[in-house]
Amino acid sequence: MKRLLLHNLHERLGARFEEYGDWQLPLFYESIITEHTYVRVSSALFDLSYLGRIEISGKDAEPFLERHVTRHLAKRPVGRGFYALMLTEKGTIFADCVVYKLRERFIVSVNPLVKEKVLERLKQDAPEGVLLHDISEKILCFALQGRRAQFHLQRLTDMELSRLKSGFACEAFATGGAEVVIGRVGYTGEDGFEILLDCSYGERFFETILELGTSEYLIPAGVGARNSLRIEAGFLLYGSEIDEETTPFEADLAQFVSADKQFIGREVFLSEREKALKKKIVSISVEQPRIPREGSPIFADGKRVGTVTRGTYSPVLSRSIALGYIEPRFAQIGRELEIEIRGRRVKAKVARKPFYLKKHTQ
């Protein structure tokens, strides 16, 4: 089992741990629902150092990476990041990633379940003049999420954070002798930042920001809340909703594929645009507090039509919600479904996606 560099600090803060892939991660410190709610009404701090971080540099880095990701890289200015997919030759989802475009280099952040295979694929394909570094151990990653995120982070830096516009703006800058990369991104449906910094500063950063923030309603949060937040906000998780058996169309991620550029898997992607789907992702709202779990069968008119990928309790809606795949002809909003939870069927409905949408206030 791998432990986070700050494992002992998380333990001191009262974390309960859970296994995820090879990792032992903080599931929650106080309670999942509390931490979820803090992100929605104030802010919370996550240690995401288990995510894979790959740095790509060298003079040919851009055309090289361009072949692998589904969105335009060259067209973007330095200081912009984006969410994109990497496809297999068969047009299915090899990985999803966040790419930061910095001066003369890129940082690609991926799910830990796919880091090794992504690294392997990039290495196989990298020409001379492209440098690949797995910086996952050297550089830690934290996320500060919630409407008060900027307030809390601004107390630690002179860099004017309002300069980073929402929608993946990112910047590398030196502070206190170390380099920090900050991106305005999240996975929670709220405003927020990801902070990448050298491992020697990790503990001090985490402790300081919490210390300053305690009186201002900032708490640490674990992967339990990260999961319920992302489901509420309609974000997919590799290994749960997306994998090499799933196409961008089925997962409703085709908007993150720019068909007018070259990338691995493009031909199949284009040919599939015309084809009928076998399954389609849906958001499901459950009319009971019981939570559908991974693999729960979905029925329509008494017939099996799909499977739940992940369910949770939504503190915002005060009910259970889930994501899952069903036959496309049943995927219209409001369609009545039944989900079998441990042998008993409960009523459910196809819901509008996402379950939660932030009110734009900034």
Add this chain to the structure above:
Amino acid sequence: MPERPQKALFTKTHEWLLVDGEIGTVGITDYAITHLSDIVFIDLPTVGTITKQNESFGEIESVKAVASLNAPVSGEVVEVNESIRERLEVLSEDTYGAGWLIKIKLSDVGELKNLMNLAEYNKFCEEQESH
């Protein structure tokens, strides 16, 4: 956290039992509640249900997990705490009082010797924590 009552008996699956005459009141312990966290649903039997020692009489669900509720003793359910379903916070606020789940009319008092007393249960929980 509420204090565990001196007279209570406990199961290895973290249910408590307080016996008064032939009636046993059953709940789940503070240990179970802390470890489940975020309880969102509880499924309880109806009055008249027959319970068997160590067998499931319902389930409790949290955001992260589902746990079976196991009967500390065999017998018949004579009362169910219906109001707890709507007020799950009572489970942690008054675990060994208003947080009770069902009352069982015991069919075999001899089964009580299979349960842990307070000192044994406290030690059991410490061992579980150190795993």
